Amino acid sequence: MIASTQTNHPLAGGKSGSRIPTPIELATAKLKSAGMRITQPRVAILAALNKCSKPTSIEHLHTLLGGESCDLVTVYRCMAAFEEIGLVRRAFLYNGTALYEINLGQPVRYHVVCKASDQVEQLDAETSAEIATALRAVEDKLRARGYSDVSHIVEFFGSPPPTSRIGTLSPLAHR
Secondary structure (H helix, E strand, C coil), X not given: CCCCXXXXXXXXXXXXXXXXXXXXXXXXXXXXXXXXXXXXXHHHXXXXXXXXXXXXXXXXXXXXXXXXXXXXXXXXXXXXXXXXXXXXXXEEEECCEEEEEECCCCCCCCEXXXXXXXXXXXXXXXXXXXXHXXXXXXXXXXXXXXXXCCCCCCCEEECCCCCCCHHHCEECCCC
């Protein structure tokens, strides 16, 4: 377990400090607020996930960890726990493999996967905002009908247009 080195001393960046918390500090604070322990494997998994610029698979995370931090079963268990408390979100399911991204309160990013090349393109902010608005409306209607714990997964897959920008897309290497 990682020992706490926090202090309330004003020069240590405590409550009165203006230092912006790191993504890992935000993630561990979310773990604490959910009543979960802060362990070295969990911190290592969060750090590896935070370094990924696009959704990634559990197997790829395990590869990034190098096997010394934790075994594959631990990564699966931690990711399931992280998803349950909303710390990660399942971005999409690709060829039977779930891909995850860290969720630290930023807007949801939607993607489209090219069927021809397996490359991923992140949708622009305006389109993502439109999708999020439509999904919130559907979730609100479901809650009004009595459903609880409503969630969703949105997946977009497509064949490239004839004048494709495929060369500008980033490959989906995290399967």
